[in-house]
Amino acid sequence: MQVIYEDNHVIIVHKESGEIVQGDKTGDRPLSETVKEWIKEKYAKPGNVFLGVVHRLDRPVSGLVVFAKTSKALARLNEMFRKGEVHKTYWALVQTPPAVPEATLTDWLVRNERQNKSYAYDHEVPGSKKSILHYKTIGSTDRYTLLEVNLLTGRHHQIRCQLANMGCPIKGDLKYGARRSNPDGSISLLSHRVEFIHPVSKENISAVSPLPADRAWEGVKK
Template sequence: MSNKILSNKTNLQVLYEDNHIIVVNKRAGDIVQGDKTGDKPLSDVVKDYIKDKYDKPGNVYLGVVHRLDRPTTGIVLFSKTSKALPRLNKLFAEKKANKTYWALVKNPPPNTEDQLIHWLKKNPKKNKSTAYSKEVDGSKKAILHYKIIKALDNFYLLEVDLETGRHHQIRCQLSKIGCPIKGDLKYGFDRSNKDASISLHARRLEFVHPVKKENVIITAPLPKDTLWQACES
């Protein structure tokens, strides 16, 4: 069963759901899993939605397959069964899930499309990564592909495909080439977005269903602000 539901109770946008998985369109500011802030995570919101929709007694099972940064929007996939979770984890670990992101940047990148290869080193205290052109101690290789898919009046829309999944990879690598993402103060953009978001959206996810073995393609609608909507047209 595939559906699109906007729950008034939770303001949760469900993009796809069946017996084994549920995919939602994360809003800026939502955290996927609980952290030291104590704010209610998206995983708990999804559990509440499932409990309410199916009138489930007791605890609801939900497995977190992957995460998005708090200020980022877009696709987040959860497992509804213990059977599906290890299969999805394996799929992501083996890089067999294709993730495509859209990013808004003010400065045009050096090329209309390119592959970026850097070595990223994470600073846990600052929750920030630094990109290096050569391998340094404690760094991990990071590879992504980008292309300009639209030029707006003051911004460029980039489509980004990840080959690796490193901490803040897209944010860090685009900043390294002089293209910090709109609103991303941490990585060099000059001012924040009004809603504290950054203009990075997990747009598309393609993977083989862990139980049905069918190909699943999900596309997440863009945030409702004017600039993102201009990208849609």
């Protein structure tokens, strides 16, 4: 586990692809438990360690995850996420360059619970949620294009679904149309940067994730 930022109220860690943020039906050990154990050992804390989960990343996605270390920070961060006051920037490698280098996408997404997949429509349909993101092309290699993505809404698989819907599935994302999987089962989507006003100190917090240990990310011309 790699800690990117920590103080008395907040801890930001880098999640590897394949990890789950919070416990689920798989029974696999979640990142939240690893962070609790790290805090307990570092500070020799007796008893249970408090850790609040304020947001999640899909299992095959890597990058920054913010946790709350106090109940005060948890309540305030939950409200900040709800109001869109926590700004997350994602990087995505796609094999097909977008037709327009920079644009805002607006779709209506419907989540299929059984398939654990979302479907995009260009108009409102029953059960759909309006979904908006902004992307811009920021780099390339001989085989891939690097997109920077900012979410204006937070929907199930939103980036994966909307990029695929415009003909640019994320590298390795078989569920949304990639031609082949990544060897480690990841998809090339990274929670790259997170910025917010600290819920207690009111200082500006900005954290940046390291790039995945994958040759595809190397040599991207930015």
